[in-house]
Amino acid sequence: MNNARILITDDEECVRTLIKKSLERENMKVFQAKSGKETLNILQEESFDLIILDVMMGDMNGFDVLKEIRKTDVHTPVIMLSGRGEDYDKILGLGMGADNYITKPFSPAVLCAQVQAIIRRNKEIMNVKENTKKLTVGPFVFNYKTYKCYKNNDELPLTSKETKLMKFFMENPNQVFTKEQLYQNVWEDAIVDDNSIMVYIRHLRAKIEDNPEKPTYIQTVWGIGYRFSVES
Known part of the structure; x- marks a missing residue:
């Protein structure tokens, strides 16, 4: 984890300093931003291994910052920090592309461990994509090179939009x-x-579920949306 580059965005200097000291003890190189706009400006010039992003800030909230980051096709892992621990906020942040959502107050040691784990996992995923060009989730395999999807080694007859939807679900399981x-x-x-x-969703279920009337993979979460459920 030596020399990992971390960007901390929080409008509270004491929080940034606390996190910075913890990460630097693990030989990480830490950069700081005190606002959402400053973060977006920095990301135009610099790249990072992970971003720690506060939700409640003065100029723009962390959700809007994350949305702008993902719109520019930047896939750097993001950990969101917030004093708000409601389930909806967590689901919103994770659904928008955050890799973890940690509520304040938090343990700097636990945050540091999460940073290390996410960076390590992201590197493993990137290595798998680079070396095999395939993503395997449960009984499903997505081939990045051919853009074809398989279940138990049998190719699924997916349309282009169904393929994109399946790819997105497989890249974000259990969310x-x-x-x-x-x-x-x-x-x-x-x-x-x-x-x-x-x-x-109904068409995709018909092609991937053993029993589309009782789906086990694409589950409806009533009042919210959908989850692609597979065993960890």
Whole structure:
């Protein structure tokens, strides 16, 4: 983990200093930003192994910052910090692409361990993609080179949009996503109504589930959205 580059964004200097000291003890190189806009400006010039991002800031909240980061196709791992521990906030942050959501007050030692684990896992994922060009989740395999998906070694007859949706689910297993988040990540800027997303989910279930009437992989989380559920 030596020389890992970390960007800390928090409008409280005491919080930034506390995290900085903990990470530097692990030989990480720490950069700081005190606002969301400063973070976005820094990311135009620098790259990092991980970003620690506060949710509640004066100029723009961490959710908006994360949304802008992902819109620019920056996939750097992000840990969100917040004094708000409601489940909806956690689901929103994780669904937008955060890798973890930690509530304040927090243990600097635990945060440091999370940083190390996420960086290590991200490097392993990138190595797998680079070396095999395949992603395996449960009985499913996605081939990045051919853009084909398989279940138990049998190719799934997916349309282009179903392929994108399946790829997104496989890259984010066991996370809950609202319909709006699926629009943003799969349809990007296209306008898709609730009925359309339900139709795509139903068609995908028909192709990947053993029993589409009782789905075990694409689960409905009532009142929120959907989860692609597989064993860890």
